[in-house]
Amino acid sequence: MDKKVIIEFLKKIELFRGLEPEEFVTLADNITVRDFAAKALLFRENSPRECIFMIYDGEIELFKKTPGGAEVILSIFGRLDFLGEGSLTDDSPHSTSARAKINTTAFCLHKEFFAMHGPIALKIFSNIARVISRRMRQTNARAVSSSAQYESGRTRKEHDLLGDRNVPYEYYYGIQTLRALENFNITGVSLNFYPVLVESLAMVKMAAAKANYELGLLSRSLADAIIRACNEIINGKYIYHFVVDMMQGGAGTSTNMNANEVIANRALEILGYEKGQYQYCHPNNHVNLSQSTNDAYPTAIKIALIQSNEKLVMVLKELIKAIRRKGQEFAHVVKMGRTQLQDAVPMTLGQAFEAYAVTLEEEVERLNENARLFLEVNMGGTAIGTGINAEPEYSPKVIQHLRKITGYEIVLASNLMEATQDTGAFVMYSSAVKRLAVKLSKICNDLRLISSGPRAGLNEINLPPMQPGSTIMPGKVNPVIPEVVNQIAFKVIGNDLTVTMAAEAGQLELNVMEPVIVFSLFESIEMLKNGMDTLNQRCIKGITANEKHCRQMVENSIGLVTALNPYIGYEASSLVATEALQTGRSVYELVLEKKLMTRKELDKVLLPENMITPKVVLFKDV
Incomplete structure (x- = not known):
């Protein structure tokens, strides 16, 4: 890859903010460009920390395995995101694993570079400290999802009627979702816990975009971008950007805006713009067109x-x-x-x-x-x-x-x-x-x-x-x-x-x-x-x-006497049941002793298998 392309890309990453032009040249000289096929591992949990990875194209998912062996996806990184910066500050092994979600191209910078280029390393450490500080503020405010600790640190400024806010750049949601995160940290259960709800939101937005295009309210290119973004969400992408709490005030407005913002920002990328450039695709004016939360x-x-x-x-x-x-x-x-x-x-x-x-x-x-x-x-x-x-x-x-x-x-x-x-x-x-x-x-x-x-x-x-x-x-x-x-x-x-x-x-x-x-x-x-x-x-x-135990309980049960009602009458049956209960003797034994029935008659009537389905029995008829 051309060095100029690499340098221009590196300048967009917050990790390298403040570097001089010649330092970017040095940095580019030490970059290794690597291609990862879908599902290929970048690093594995408990493996040594060796490189910083910067995503040039594609997507990488960070995941961790539970004690039971199940995988938990912590975050998904896209273009301009970086991960593995812990290799500069931490000698412990990786606490997570990372793999390419789709075919991905990444720039790799080995940690040995920092030992050889002290001045550049100091500037990068300063940027890392700033990123960590911001993450700590966000975590202390409990205002972000569990994947916040894996943000790159790059931000974009967004505006609403309450003012301006910095939104983590890699997130597809925007300022209204950010405010909802701050306002409604209630259950700890976010929209992405129920993927079917996220997919259904995208289906509604897709249908709306198609209808609006047919009515001449959206241009073909804008409608296509919104529809494509919705289709990607329906197919499981960007689900971890649906982060608002399931419990919220506002009749669901936060949920609706989370969907509008994610779809708008992804549509902007499809159109060739940066996230947050809402003059080209707006969450309300375009994605929410002809709709209300209600x-x-x-x-x-x-x-x-x-x-x-x-x-x-x-x-x-x-x-x-x-x-x-x-x-x-x-x-x-x-x-x-x-x-x-x-x-x-x-x-x-x-x-x-x-x-x-x-x-x-x-x-x-x-x-x-x-x-x-x-x-x-x-x-x-x-x-x-x-x-x-x-x-x-x-x-x-x-x-x-x-x-x-x-x-x-x-x-x-x-x-x-x-x-x-x-x-x-x-x-x-x-x-x-x-x-x-x-x-x-x-x-x-x-x-x-x-x-x-x-x-x-x-x-x-x-x-x-x-x-x-x-x-x-x-x-x-x-x-x-x-x-x-x-x-x-x-x-x-x-x-x-x-x-x-x-x-x-x-x-x-x-x-x-x-x-x-x-x-x-x-x-x-x-x-x-x-x-x-x-x-x-x-x-x-x-x-x-x-x-065997079940049959023994049946044979010893006083309940068997119920079957004798049609043959010896209710009063005689009650007397037998009472005596059996008082003496501990079996119903079978007492009926024979009192000569109420012959052994042959009794065996036929009291056969348990004959008492589990309806049958017509005439009094004294055996």
């Missing part, structure tokens, strides 16, 4: 919830399959049925599990039925449903594009004023989610109870042991998976109440409480999805039956 935000939420429901139902169906397989596996295992925790009549363990499968099957349709309510949206209603600042033809056009982009049969609400203030669909869907949680919790209550023991409980089934259960009682293993699903259900039930109260809190033409509705619903869906998968993989599939 129609774009709820529409994106609804699209995201439809997609999330599909994934939730998919996990639910897998759980149902696993439970039904256990029902088939345990079809021959006779056990005692119980009502009010008292012995009732015999049944099979398979019947119990089949009942669980059937009750959960009902929830598939309930969830899908309520999710269909989200197909009705208010795009084009803008602020309160009057459609101010939107062309009359905008609504049908944007709906048409949304249908093509999402693949869903999205329709325009018949009354946009009503649709803008109504949150009834969220209430209905939340109720369906709660109903699923309640049923799951009941099933887990049963699993905990019938697995109790192993010596002093029911001990009808064995749950797969997951971890030691006590720090003081050796050998104790607890039903930790059903327990965690119970707790998920409690949280989901609480979230449903939150949704209800937030929906009720709407006033006049808008419900400003939608952010907490959104957060509650996505949290419930995520917890249930993970909880059901955990229940399936780490509990249901490994359940075994204690068949």
Whole structure:
């Protein structure tokens, strides 16, 4: 690569601010240009720190592995960003790994350069100190995402009605998102925790750009840049630039502006401009054209919830399959049925599990039925449903594009004023989610109870042991998976109440409480999805039956006397049951002793397998 190109590039990097022209020449002479194919590693966690990398073209993702082996993406770097500056100040190994997200060209500067060029090193150290100082201020203010410690330090100045602010250059969001980060550091859960919501925001913005272009409100080049930026986000890029807290004031304005700013800045790059040059592509004037937060935000939420429901139902169906397989596996295992925790009549363990499968099957349709309510949206209603600042033809056009982009049969609400203030669909869907949680919790209550023991409980089934259960009682293993699903259900039930109260809190033409509705619903869906998968993989599939113990309890149960009612009458049956309870003797033994039935008759009636399905029995007819 030509040295002049390298020097001009290096001058744009804050790390080298203040260097003299001849020092840039020296710097360029020591630069190594390296090309990295997609997924190629630049450095690995725990490897020695050796180089500073400056990205000339492409993208690099910084990641770290958890103790369980999962990867956590910390940040994504693009052109003009640098990383690895710790090699100048820290002798410890890399604490993270870095790899090319796409084909990438980077300039590498080995740390030995600084030992040989002291004056240049001092200037660079000074710049690093300034960057670190700014990061510390931001971290202390808790105003940035967890990836802030990996910023390059370069900034751009942006302006809004409250004044000017410096925004980290590598971030695609802008000043309004920065203010939202400062104002709403509430839950620690940002938009990017729910990628489906980010993707849905991009779908809405893409549909709007296409409609605006067709109406002659956007130029072809500007519309294409916005559409391309949206498409990149839909495909998973730039997700870590969606950083505002899920809980926020302003009815979702911060979320909407986070999307507008990221899309605008990426569109600017596509057009050949720098981030922040909003005179060419503006977050409000162009990306948010013909929209308000009050129609774009709820529409994106609804699209995201439809997609999330599909994934939730998919996990639910897998759980149902696993439970039904256990029902088939345990079809021959006779056990005692119980009502009010008292012995009732015999049944099979398979019947119990089949009942669980059937009750959960009902929830598939309930969830899908309520999710269909989200197909009705208010795009084009803008602020309160009057459609101010939107062309009359905008609504049908944007709906048409949304249908093509999402693949869903999205329709325009018949009354946009009503649709803008109504949150009834969220209430209905939340109720369906709660109903699923309640049923799951009941099933887990049963699993905990019938697995109790192993010596002093029911001990009808064995749950797969997951971890030691006590720090003081050796050998104790607890039903930790059903327990965690119970707790998920409690949280989901609480979230449903939150949704209800937030929906009720709407006033006049808008419900400003939608952010907490959104957060509650996505949290419930995520917890249930993970909880059901955990229940399936780490509990249901490994359940075994204690068949002999189950049969012994049936044979010794006083509940068997219920089957004798048609043959010896209710009074005689009650007397036998009472005496069996008082003496500890079996029902079988007492019936023979009192000559109420012959052994042959009794064996036929009391065969447990004959008592688990309906049959017509005439009094004294054996």
